[in-house]
Amino acid sequence: xxxxxxxxxxxxxxxxxxxxxxxxxxxxxxxxxxxxxxxxxxxxxxxxxxxxxxxxxxxxxxxxxxxxxxxxxxxxxxxxxxxxxxxxxxxxxxxxxxxxxxxxxxxxxxxxxxxxxxxxxxxxxxxxxxxxxxxxxxxxxxxxxxxxxxxxxxxxxxxxxxxxxxxxxxxxxxxxx
Amino acid sequence: xxxxxxxxxxxxxxxxxxxxxxxxxxxxxxxxxxxxxxxxxxxxxxxxxxxxxxxxxxxxxxxxxxxxxxxxxxxxxxxxxxxxxxxxxxxxxxxxxxxxxxxxxxxxxxxxxxxxxxxxxxxxxxxxxxxxxxxxxxxxxxxxxxxxxxxxxxxxxxxxxxxxxxxxxxxxxxxxxxxxxxxxxxxxxxxxxxxxxxxxxxxxxxxxxxxxxxxxxxxxxxxxxxxxxxxxxxxxxxxxxxxxxxxxxxxxxxxxxxxxxxxxxxxxxxxxxxxxxxxxxxxxxxxxxxxxxxxxxxxxxxxxxxxxxxxxxxxx
Ligand code: SF4
Ligand code: SF4
Numbered sequence: 001x002x003x004x005x006x007x008x009x010x011x012x013x014x015x016x017x018x019x020x021x022x023x024x025x026x027x028x029x030x031x032x033x034x035x036x037x038x039x040x041x042x043x044x045x046x047x048x049x050x051x052x053x054x055x056x057x058x059x060x061x062x063x064x065x066x067x068x069x070x071x072x073x074x075x076x077x078x079x080x081x082x083x084x085x086x087x088x089x090x091x092x093x094x095x096x097x098x099x100x101x102x103x104x105x106x107x108x109x110x111x112x113x114x115x116x117x118x119x120x121x122x123x124x125x126x127x128x129x130x131x132x133x134x135x136x137x138x139x140x141x142x143x144x145x146x147x148x149x150x151x152x153x154x155x156x157x158x159x160x161x162x163x164x165x166x167x168x169x170x171x172x173x174x175x176x177x
Numbered sequence: 178x179x180x181x182x183x184x185x186x187x188x189x190x191x192x193x194x195x196x197x198x199x200x201x202x203x204x205x206x207x208x209x210x211x212x213x214x215x216x217x218x219x220x221x222x223x224x225x226x227x228x229x230x231x232x233x234x235x236x237x238x239x240x241x242x243x244x245x246x247x248x249x250x251x252x253x254x255x256x257x258x259x260x261x262x263x264x265x266x267x268x269x270x271x272x273x274x275x276x277x278x279x280x281x282x283x284x285x286x287x288x289x290x291x292x293x294x295x296x297x298x299x300x301x302x303x304x305x306x307x308x309x310x311x312x313x314x315x316x317x318x319x320x321x322x323x324x325x326x327x328x329x330x331x332x333x334x335x336x337x338x339x340x341x342x343x344x345x346x347x348x349x350x351x352x353x354x355x356x357x358x359x360x361x362x363x364x365x366x367x368x369x370x371x372x373x374x375x376x377x378x379x380x381x382x383x384x385x386x387x388x389x390x391x392x393x394x395x396x397x398x399x400x401x402x403x404x405x406x407x408x409x410x411x412x413x414x415x416x417x418x419x420x421x422x423x424x425x426x427x428x429x430x431x432x433x434x435x436x437x438x439x440x441x442x443x444x445x446x447x448x449x450x451x452x453x454x455x456x457x458x459x460x461x462x463x464x465x466x467x468x469x470x471x472x473x474x475x476x477x478x479x480x481x482x483x484x485x486x487x488x489x490x491x492x493x
Contacts, residue, residue, distance in 0.1 A: 016185040037185035052184075068351055070277035071266040090266050091259030093198045094277050100354035100491040102196065105189040110260035164491040166418070167353060 002144040003059065003079040003117055004172040005131070006151045006160060011138035012052040014039060018130035018139070019054075025118060025129035029108050034115040035130055051177075054130065054139065057082060057103035057115040058163065058171030065095035065104065073112070079143065080172065081119055086111045100167040117141075144172075181492075196487040202257035204479040207345045208374070209250035210284075211367055211475065213243035214342035215375015217291060219392075221331035221338065232388050237298050239375075239382040243291040251284065276348040283341045290330055290337070297323035297330070342368040349486060356417075357424035357486040362410040369406060373399035374475040377449075377468040389464050393453045396471060400450045407442065424489040433485045441481060445474015 014037050022028060022035050035056035042049040059082050066074045066082060073088035074095045084095070084104075089111040096104045096112060107113040118128035126132070131139040142149025151174075160174040183193075191198040220240045223232045255261055268285070272278040299320045300308060308317050323330075346367030349358035376396040383389035414425035428437045449467035456462040 014184055019185045032189060033185070033187055036183050036187040039182045039184045041180045041182070064351075064353060067274045068277065070272055070275045070281060071263075072270050072272055073266070087263060088266050089260050090263045091261065092277060093259070094275070094348075094352075096192065096198055097196070097487070098352045098354050102189075102192055102490070105192055106198075106259045111263075112259075167491050 001079040001146075002172070003081055003122065003142070004144045004151050004174065005117070005128075006140040006154050006158075006174040006176055007054055008136075008138040008140075008154075008158075008176040009051050009053055010176070011136045012037075012054060013136055014052040015135060017133050017135055021129040021133035022056075022115070022118075025121075026116070028113075032105055032107070032113075034103075034113070053163075053175055054134075055101070055103075055163070056130070056173065057099075058101055058169065058173045059115075059117060061170035061172060062168060064098040064100075064169060068094045068098045070094065077116075077119060079122070081117045081122075082114075083116050083119060084112050084114060100164050100169060101171075196490070197484075199483055199487065200257075201480070202253040204476075204483040206250040206254045207348075207367070207483070208476050208479040209246040210280075210345050211342050211371025211479075212374045212378065212472075213246040213250070213287070213291060214338040214368075215372040216240060216378055217243050217287065217294070217334050217375075218338040218342070218372060219375055219379055219395075220294065221334035224327055224331040225335070231385075232391070234383040234385075234388050235379045235392070237301065238384070239379040240291070240294050240298075242378055244288070244295055247284065247288045247291055251288065276344055276351050279340065280344045280348060283337055283344060286333070286337050287341050290334055293323050294327075294330060294334075296320055297327050300324070339368065342371040345371070349482065352486075354491060355424075355486045355489050356420040356491070357414075357427065357489040358482070360410055360413055360421075362406055362413065363482075366403065366406045366410060369399055369403045370475050370478060373403060374472050377471040380464050380468040383464070390457070393456060393464065393467070396467075397450055397453045397457075400446050400453075400471070404442070404446055404450075420489065420491055423492075424486075427485045427488060428481075432488075433481050436477060437481050437485075440477040441474050444470055445477060446471070449474075 016037055019033055019035055023033060026034060028034055035054060038053045038055050040051040059080060063082050066076060070092060071088050071090055073085045075083060077083045091106060091110050104112050104114040121128060127141050131141045140150040140154045142151040144152055146152060155174060158176045160176050162171040162174060187193055216239045220236045223229060223235045229236045255264055258264055267281040271282060306313055343364045346364035350360060350363040353359045373396055376392045376399060379392045380389050383392060411425055414421040427433050449470040452462045452467040
């Protein structure tokens with residue numbers, strides 16, 4: 001099993017519903033966020049191209065955050081989901097320094113926190129909160145190894161990219177372009 | 178023109194708009210760790226060569242610094258952990274892929290050894306204490322035993338101080354997300370710089386002209402190596418990818434240019450090297466001036482690397 005997400009940059013309207021849904025679902029402290037929307041503007045008016053992306057931890061296959069964590073608090077859970085275990089984390093910040101996507105932050109309680117692909121929901125067979133709530137249905141989530149999952153199906157006929165593949169992290173959030 | 182904007186709002190403390198998670202605590206710790214490693218390395222080598230009597234400053238007096246440096250370093254490091262009451266978690270596991278884990282365990286070895294080393298010289302520091310009486314009589318046995326086994330300690334210290342000195346650099350170079358740090362020179366560069374500040378400290382504590390001269394020569398060689406490694410590191414970045422080019426710009430025209438070239442390279446390496454050469458060819462130069470400059474350069478170098486490195490990132 002390998003969970004992954006495909007996000008359609010053409011369908012995303014940047015409404016930030018996914019950000020709010022995540023904050024509510026995961027009790028993210030006020031002023032913090034585990035996912036965010038980036039807008040890339042390319043060109044000069046009137047020849048302009050805009051890309052909207054809902055970004056979060058890429059649940060990398062070759063995750064530097066897991067590699068450099070001195071206690072093993074950053075670890076790979078079921079289905080390749082990268083998580084941090086609160087009471088193993090010492091708050092050294094090595095994982096934050098090591099993430100090319102700045103996808104982690106220090107929780108006000110001291111430990112490091114990040115997107116979990118809503119592991120608690122996924123275990124129950126539900127979709128991550130951000131995917132479930134997206135009004136344009138631009139996110140596809142599922143098991144990459146299952147050819148019939150939503151994510152496998154959409155990636156079969158769409159072009160996609162990953163962010164900073166040159167960082168060598170083998171990210172598992174795919175942006176449909 | 179390409180522009181990236183976060184439009185959902187995101188202002189994570191110490192991360193946005195650019196990473197500044199690690200501050201003076203880490204820089205200071207990296208410096209103190211390297212310094213302690215440098216001093217203990219030389220003390221161990223002198224002991225293994227059986228020259229303790231000739232180089233007393235190195236084995237007996239400069240070695241008073243490492244226990245203090247390591248305790249202060251560890252203290253600032255631990256108060257910097259945001260989840261510090263869980264720090265013991267470091268010692269219930271060993272993560273072979275994590276330089277920080279290597280460092281934690283190496284410190285666990287070197288810190289006690291640095292104390293034992295000082296203890297082993299107790300009788301020589303306090304010649305006139307009555308070593309046979311009261312509580313001193315109780316610890317006399319331990320002190321004697323440590324003094325007898327100093328060579329054994331030295332054998333353990335040689336590899337472990339090298340690991341300690343080199344790990345402070347590898348810790349940073351393992352982060353491929355920070356292009357300024359992510360080069361294989363940094364480990365050796367930090368080790369060399371640690372040894373050089375160690376040698377400089379020994380000069381300050383030197384007991385004889387011969388000792389100060391020897392360590393001035395050693396320091397001179399180390400400064401040469403360091404200058405070469407810095408050039409090598411910058412050349413490597415200039416021949417690298419876009420992210421590395423941007424990283425090198427911070428030192429070549431960007432925000433850290435003056436601090437780096439004036440305080441680290443000129444005042445911390447080149448100038449003390451010139452003074453040491455003058456000294457060697459017979460001019461009278463107060464030896465503590467180049468030594469203090471080298472130490473200052475070592476401190477500033479760690480601060481520049483920590484601060485500048487966190488500004489560099491992958492662009493996408
Ligand atoms: S995106 Fe960052 S936090 Fe997530 S797995 Fe990759 S390196 Fe780790
Ligand atoms: S901050 Fe926590 S999760 Fe991150 S590397 Fe340190 S111990 Fe591991």
